[in-house]
Amino acid sequence: MGHVVDNEISFSRKIKHVILGHWHLSIKHQTLNDGDISRELEPLIFGILVYFIRNNDRVITRQELADEVWKQNYVDDNAINRAMSELRKALKSEKQRAQIIKTHYRVGYSLSVVPEVEYIDVSKQKETPVSPAPSEAIESSDIAERTDFKITKKMKFFPGVLLTLVFAIAAAYYFTSSRASKSQEQSPVTVKETLLSWKKGVSVAPLMSKSKRYLAYTYKGSDDTSFGLYIKNTETLEEMRLSEDGAQLYPIAWSEEDSLFYQMVDMEAEQPCQVWKVDLAENGINSNHSKLFDCYGINLLHADTSDNGKTLLYTKFNYRNIPNLSSIVHRDLEKNTEFQISSPQVSEFGDYFVKISHSGKKVAILRKQAKGVKILVANKDGSSPREVISVDYFVDAIGWSEDDSRLFWLNRDGTSIVSLSINSLELSYHTLDTESVEGGKIGINLVDESTMIIATDYADSNLYSLSTNELQPKDFSSTNRLEITASSLHNNEAIMYLVGWKKQALWKAENGSRQELFDSMPDKKISYMAVAPNDVKFGLANKDSIYIYNTKSLELVDEISPPGLISDFSWPFNNTLLITYEVDDKANAWFYDLDSKKYVLIAKDVLGAARVVNGNTLVYLNYDHNLVKQNLDTGEKTIVVELSAAAKLRWTVNERFIYYTEDATTVYQVPLNDQNNKVKKVAHTHEKEIWRLTANNSGKQPELFLTLIEQKNNMLLKLDIEFKAPLD
Known part of the structure; x- marks a missing residue:
């Protein structure tokens, strides 16, 4: 599932005009009119004003204006001051004497008036009904009533409600119409698989050279202690192995002239992360290697090159001093200088992949979200970035079509190749008849x-139990299938656990x-489960729905579909669920009453899960990565406890x-109610x-269940795809 971002452009498609005090703002013509005078706004000033309207329920910081309106890596303070001065000047007249923009000292700016919004009548454009998401002001809105809810052409909103309703309607309408009119039917393709290596072990990070003459990949045999880098000549089949005692080597990019850039990770070295280069065009397998620069941390980098290997774009970690948060950096290898070309928000999970277009003028960037991925396109220097699509699944890599008119990627959830036209944003899908792309990693x-x-x-992945007085996890369930998660019953020592991904099974110990x-449960891709405190019912959930079952009869008794992507759910009270779901990149936590079918908002800006313990204590991770x-x-x-924006948190x-x-290997314990908060x-x-x-809900040992990922032998394959119909 994908949707086009709701930005200023899509905002203008749904809003006719906005009333700010005595001003009427025409979205279409970008003009202000108070009945006596009319003022046309410059694009930048209009963009700032629209951003304030879209976010009128809160204070906007100067850094947020730089990130979201200017969309530049750095904006001089004087430039922001001049723009805000121009905006204030434009919003003053004989009729409108009071300031509309309020300054919050050392914090930012906000609107001092409540906007009145007049909507374009979307019912005449599209007959599909759209249900708005529940808002903070509608804490107990019935689902059936929400479905029939209609908005009049002119309504006055409290600030907190305006943002939610505008974007719920706008995004839902645009997504519905876009998906209906701009998605082609899936068609199958023929896939030919060729085994590239007979070595028994673990192969990762394959990377073909741009000339297609060399294939680089990282491999560790069953007797090896570290990953070595292999470079295979695809013409002669000659193979070279690079290794360094105690270090892991990974290919990250190729130049147009067969120079390989690779990453060395050595935990014992003074600089654990280093980027190296070897020019195979000189002496082939016997070429010399040279160190280029030190990198941060031990996370695997992704990169691409241009200008015959003189420019390297790569993922740089420790963005905004957060160790596991990354942005994309442009590095001039001749001058040994670099600058940042992408600026993810701290509430996001960083930019993890970059691909330069064939022309060398554009870049595509993958940005990880709490649920899913944003795909952005920008100029090679990072200027003029725009989000072209957001999807609710993970995208491993992205590529450009030969003429740079389309982006394409693999949707492993749907086992399909997805293609997106850059200009029309039209999507097309081709299903792959292969099991080779399935799995966790x-x-x-x-x-x-x-x-x-x-x-x-x-x-x-296998399930382990952990009693904290023993320190070592114990094997609970190990099969040749993926163990997903477990949930304990509250009133007896029974554990329910989920096994498998495409063909799932539910077990009870x-x-x-x-x-x-x-x-062989239906293909619902269940990721979450919870048991009611009285053990009478349990729930299974994917990103879209929660399925409620009777524990004894195993009968499906209810199905709940929140108006957003589910981040997590739990069952704190017998008739109440705690659901975190995301709408427009914002996730909030809600109580859901199973009897009345009503939602009540209890926490805003929640990253992932929220939990209720001891009857009245809510615990969650906020957007500042604090528990x-x-x-x-x-x-x-x-x-x-204050945590980092770690991808492995x-x-x-x-x-x-x-x-x-925070590192996916070390577990820490901190008291919930101890003022010292001593970490152990x-x-x-x-x-x-x-x-x-x-956590084990029964209150008995073991206290924890851990789903652990272990390496297993795999294959290195080449997939040749023959399309029965053109991608575009």
Whole structure:
């Protein structure tokens, strides 16, 4: 599922005009009129004003204006001052003497008046009904009533409601009409698979050279202690191995002239992360290697080159001093200088992939969100960035069509190749008849629209239990399928756990025996589960819906579809769910009453999960990456622990402790109600990576369940794709 971003352009398609005090702002003509005078706004001033209207319920910082309106890496303070002065001047007249823009000292700006919005009558353009999302002011709105809710042409809103309703309607309408008119039917393609390596072990990070003469990949055999870098000549089949004692080597980019850029990660070195280069065009396999520069951290980099290898665009970590947050950086390898070309928000999870167009003029960037990915296109220097689409699944890599008119990528959730026209934003899909792209962790190199190199799934996930007084996780369930998650019953020592991805099964472990409850569940891609406190019902959820079952009969008794992408859910009270869902890149936590079918907002700006413990304490991760506890009776909030924007951050909570990991290998424990908040290390998983942490609801040992990812042998394949119909 994809949707086009709701920005100033799409805003203008749904709003006729806005009333600000005595001013009428025409969105179409970008003019202000108070009945006596009319003023045409410059594009920048209009953009700033529209941004204030779209976010009128809060204070806008100067940095946010730089990021979201100027869309530049750096904006001089004087430039912002001049623009704000021009905007204030434009908003003053004989009729409108009071200031419309309010300054908050050392904080930012906000609107001092409540906008009145007149909408274009979308009912005449599209007959599909759209249900607005529940807002803070409509804390107990019935779902059926929301479906029939109609907005009159002119309504006055409280600030908190205006933003929610405008974007719920605008985004839903635009997404519905866009998807209906701009998506082509899926058509199958023929896939030919060729095995590229017979070595037994783990292959990752395949990368074909731009000349297609060399294939680089990282490999570790069963007897190896570290990953080595292999370079294979695709014509002679000659192969070279690069290795460094104790270090891991990964290919990250090729130049047009067969220069390979690779990353060296050595935890024992003074500089753990380094970028190197080898010019294979000189002496082939026997070429010399040279170190280029030191990089930050140990995360795997992604990069691309232009200007015959003189320019390197790569993912640079420690963006805004957050270790695991990355942006894209442009590095001049001749001058050894660099500058930043992308600016993700701290509330986002960073820019992790960049691809330069064939012309060398444009770049495509992948930006990780709490749920899914944004795809952006910009000039090579980062100027004029625009979001072209947002999808609710993970995208491993992206490529440009030969003529640079389209972007294409692999949707592993739908096992399909997706193509997006840059100009029309038209999407097309082609299903792939292959199982090679399935699994949790694979390596993907999109060589072109008809060729990809795949390092098949090299990760197996298994369930472990952890008693914190023993420090070492114990094997709970290990099969040849993916163990997803577990949830304990509250009133007896029984555990329900989910196995598999495409073909899922639900199991129950009780009194030393195991019973399969559901075999070959429908293809719903369940990711979350929870059990009611009285154990009478349990729920399974994917990104779109929550399915409620009777625990004894296993009968489906209810299905809930929140008006947004589900980030997580839990079951704190017998008749109440706690659901976190995302609308327009903002996730809030809601109580959902199973009897009345009504939502009540309890926390805004929630990253992922929220949990209720001890009856009245809400715990969640906020957009500043702080774990917060909130008293549901008084509303009082306290930061329990400050964390980083780590891509591998996981956490859970029980009645006494919060458990978390930032590196996916070390588990820490911090008291929930101790003022000292002393952090204690309780487990280390070594080479196994923590995918999920789950607290045991029964209050008994083990306190935690861990879903751990372990490496397994895989294959290195070439996939040749023959399309039965053109992509565009």
